[in-house]
Amino acid sequence: MRIFETKQKMKCMKSVLWLLTLLLCSCTEKQGRVVAIVNEDSIMSTKLSEVTQQETFDLLNMMYETKLTALNSLIKKKLLEAEAQKQRMEVDSFLNFYVNEKIAINKRDSLIAKYHLNEDVVYVKGKIESINSQDSITKELNLKNRLKSILISELTDSLYASANVKRFIYPPKQPQVTLKGVDVHYRNGRKSNRYRELQKNTFGYFNLRTTG
Numbered sequence: 001m002r003i004f005e006t007k008q009k010m011k012c013m014k015s016v017l018w019l020l021t022l023l024l025c026s027c028t029e030k031q032g033r034v035v036a037i038v039n040e041d042s043i044m045s046t047k048l049s050e051v052t053q054q055e056t057f058d059l060l061n062m063m064y065e066t067k068l069t070a071l072n073s074l075i076k077k078k079l080l081e082a083e084a085q086k087q088r089m090e091v092d093s094f095l096n097f098y099v100n101e102k103i104a105i106n107k108r109d110s111l112i113a114k115y116h117l118n119e120d121v122v123y124v125k126g127k128i129e130s131i132n133s134q135d136s137i138t139k140e141l142n143l144k145n146r147l148k149s150i151l152i153s154e155l156t157d158s159l160y161a162s163a164n165v166k167r168f169i170y171p172p173k174q175p176q177v178t179l180k181g182v183d184v185h186y187r188n189g190r191k192s193n194r195y196r197e198l199q200k201n202t203f204g205y206f207n208l209r210t211t212g
Helices: 002-031 045-051 053-086 091-106 108-114 136-162 193-199
Strands: 034-038 041-044 121-124 127-130
Touching: 034 045, 041 045, 045 053, 053 091, 053 136, 091 108, 091 136, 108 136
Parallel strands: none
Antiparallel strands: 034 041, 121 127
């Protein structure tokens, strides 16, 4: 009889210990881990995340924009490769052929006027440089490269617009902002218009939610 009671007590103790362990793990997960100790007072990772959420979002968004730009370039490169393959040509040969065809059909001077390439300045390595200061050979080369760049850009944009493109990278989620501490006025027991405005997606940027 005593052996049976002892076993029952052991089972109960194991159950209690298991529940305590589960609760401890749950509390630890909610609080996060310790990232600093100040005079025996801990600062938790959840608090650090809370105060840096906007900065973290900005960095993640910057990474997303960089990846998106690179991905679009890769997509357009893939589209150009496919178009060149249709013509049974290498990409560089196809682009040169395409540009020469466009110039022959539309006339070079007309394209120069259309794209305002007869202006007095050009960008060279990110800096503005006067065309008048260039020799005739450099001026002609810059003009040819600018025209070629514009025509190829128009081609890739056209291919991109007509292609069935599916991208599987997504922007980071906006950090949530609470209304706690916001000065909210009431009229006749109803929430003010200002409060209703704050509940909406302000400027389409933050998703606002109420707390306690």
